[in-house]
Amino acid sequence: MKIGISFDLKPENIPEGFPEDIYEEFDSEKVVDALKKTIEGFGHEVSLLGGGKSFIDKILKERPDFVFNIAEGFGTRSREGHVPSVCEMLSIPYSGSDPLALNITLDKEICKRFAKSLGIKTPFFKVIKNKKEIKNFKFKYSLCVLKLKDEGSSIGLRLSSRVNSLSELKEKAEELFNKYNKPLLVEKFIGGKEITAGIIGNENIKFFGLMEISPKKLKNSEFLYSLEVKRNFKEEVEYIVPPDIPERTQEEIKRAVLKLFKFLGLRDFSRFDFRLDENYNPYFLEINPLPGLNPETSDLPIMAYKMGFKYEEIIKNILESAFERYGIKG
Numbered sequence: 001m002k003i004g005i006s007f008d009l010k011p012e013n014i015p016e017g018f019p020e021d022i023y024e025e026f027d028s029e030k031v032v033d034a035l036k037k038t039i040e041g042f043g044h045e046v047s048l049l050g051g052g053k054s055f056i057d058k059i060l061k062e063r064p065d066f067v068f069n070i071a072e073g074f075g076t077r078s079r080e081g082h083v084p085s086v087c088e089m090l091s092i093p094y095s096g097s098d099p100l101a102l103n104i105t106l107d108k109e110i111c112k113r114f115a116k117s118l119g120i121k122t123p124f125f126k127v128i129k130n131k132k133e134i135k136n137f138k139f140k141y142s143l144c145v146l147k148l149k150d151e152g153s154s155i156g157l158r159l160s161s162r163v164n165s166l167s168e169l170k171e172k173a174e175e176l177f178n179k180y181n182k183p184l185l186v187e188k189f190i191g192g193k194e195i196t197a198g199i200i201g202n203e204n205i206k207f208f209g210l211m212e213i214s215p216k217k218l219k220n221s222e223f224l225y226s227l228e229v230k231r232n233f234k235e236e237v238e239y240i241v242p243p244d245i246p247e248r249t250q251e252e253i254k255r256a257v258l259k260l261f262k263f264l265g266l267r268d269f270s271r272f273d274f275r276l277d278e279n280y281n282p283y284f285l286e287i288n289p290l291p292g293l294n295p296e297t298s299d300l301p302i303m304a305y306k307m308g309f310k311y312e313e314i315i316k317n318i319l320e321s322a323f324e325r326y327g328i329k330g
């Protein structure tokens with residue numbers, strides 16, 4: 001089968017005037033190489049389609065039978081839907097979730113509102129849409145986290161994003177608008193353990209794991225899995241599988257994951273982030289329907305290795321999940 005890989009590569013240099021973390025979601029050549037070799041290893045022919053406008057030229061020219069999609073898109077809140085939308089328009093089957101699910105999950109506010117409506121606990125939150133709203137903004141908890149509503153990969157999120165007063169919050173919000181000019185989500189800080197859940201499959205779940213992300217240098221009550229921590233993860237955190245948390249907490253997280261996965265119509269693979277309070281009650285933070293697949297640094301592969309899976313098995317399970325949905329015999 002001819003499989004195209006769609007992806008966005010991190011450019012070597014950040015263009016003038018852009019924040020230094022603006023391409024944090026994008027992949028390195030290492031990831032694309034690893035995917036290419038792995039998929040070729042399954043006996044397929046692989047073509048590299050890239051992302052953005054040139055993806056359109058390439059897919060029209062190459063006409064692959066299937067697209068393995070890890071493209072994040074660029075610019076708008078609907079960016080993750082760009083590549084899958086083109087595949088749908090051309091009736092080319094592709095891996096991962098559809099544009100609707102990808103776009104809903106990218107907007108952290110909308111996704112939290114869905115979670116709440118399904119009875120899933122999520123930290124109390126408010127949105128600051130623009131700079132003008134900062135002046136009269138009130139929040140009932142002084143200890144909170146400020147993040148960009150429609151970003152991922154901890155773009156705009158540093159350890160200093162955990163603030164402890166309204167004045168600090170307003171100062172930080174001002175800074176974020178000056179740097180990114182994008183809507184902000186303010187959330188109550190939940191200070192217990194951090195747990196991420198990974199799932200591969202659909203009706204037939206092939207992989208379901210939980211991993212604790214435990215800070216090496218900070219207390220949980222001071223910790224954020226922020227950009228500087230993610231970039232320096234070997235020194236900053238320890239990954240614990242299975243997590244050292246009560247059975248009932250694990251069950252509650254798994255129930256929340258399955259409910260959201262089904263309700264939003266997520267497909268093939270995803271990662272879900274949670275924080276626990278001091279009584280081990282889980283609070284849902286966000287969904288990553290295109291979780292990183294870097295064989296060395298991404299959370300989903302790290303979790304899967306600790307559960308005895310190899311990189312090839314992770315990719316095979318994602319591919320097979322997608323093939324099964326379409327009734328494709330790989």
Ligand SMILES: Nc1ncnc2c1ncn2[C@@H]1O[C@H](COP(=O)(O)OP(=O)(O)O)[C@@H](O)[C@H]1O
Nearest residue numbers: 123152153154187188189190224225273285286
């Ligand atoms: N309300 C919160 N309470 C405690 N920690 C939080 C909260 N929101 C975010 N964090 C921390 O910040 C990290 C990144 O936030 P997240 O919502 O997962 O966004 P991203 O898309 O950038 O990964 C989380 O993994 C967690 O460590």
Ligand SMILES: [Mg+2]
Nearest residue numbers: 153154273286
């Ligand atoms: Mg996250």
